Amino acid sequence: MTHFTTAPGTRPRRGAIAAAALFLACAAPAPAAHALAAPETSPATHRHADADDWLYVTVTRGDARAADTRGTLLRCDPPRGHSRAEDACAQLRSAGGDVRAIPRRDAFCSMIYAPVTVRAGGRWQGRAIDYTETFANACVMRARTGDVFALDE
Numbered sequence: 708m709t710h711f712t713t714a715p716g717t718r719p720r721r722g723a724i725a726a727a728a729l730f731l732a733c734a735a736p737a738p739a740a741h742a743l744a745a746p747e748t749s750p751a752t753h754r755h756a757d758a759d760d761w762l763y764v765t766v767t768r769g770d771a772r773a774a775d776t777r778g779t780l781l782r783c784d785p786p787r788g789h790s791r792a793e794d795a796c797a798q799l800r801s802a803g804g805d806v807r808a809i810p811r812r813d814a815f816c817s818m819i820y821a822p823v824t825v826r827a828g829g830r831w832q833g834r835a836i837d838y839t840e841t842f843a844n845a846c847v848m849r850a851r852t853g854d855v856f857a858l859d860e
Contacts, residue, residue, distance in 0.1 A: 804831025816846035
């Protein structure tokens with residue numbers, strides 16, 4: 708058996724065009740507000756902010772009796788920790804360090820139960836991060852968490 712995991716927002720929503728038009732109409736006459744906003748961040752500013760961002764990520768395959776746990780320290784300045792660290796850092800940066808906020812990918816995953824528990828703990832933009840979740844299998848985990856826990860790739 709197989710099942711689909713779909714990203715929220717992939718189906719058209721009623722009123723989306725009207726909402727977008729309203730948003731654009733409200734945002735258009737605000738050039739003065741842009742001048743008062745915080746200065747835009749340059750890549751150098753991102754690089755400095757990323758220097759203190761780190762997560763210790765682990766992936767445990769199997770149940771508690773026969774588990775295989777792997778972990779690494781994910782750093783983002785420069786990206787290091789695993790082979791997909793650059794993509795993982797970009798995804799975390801866009802989600803504000805919240806693994807749950809990483810956009811889901813559409814995936815076609817088998818319904819074979821092979822539990823995978825992931826954990827991430829550390830600091831991101833001055834906040835403590837503590838995330839733990841168990842997924843039915845590695846395919847579902849990758850679809851929901853992006854490249855953050857891509858330790859085997």
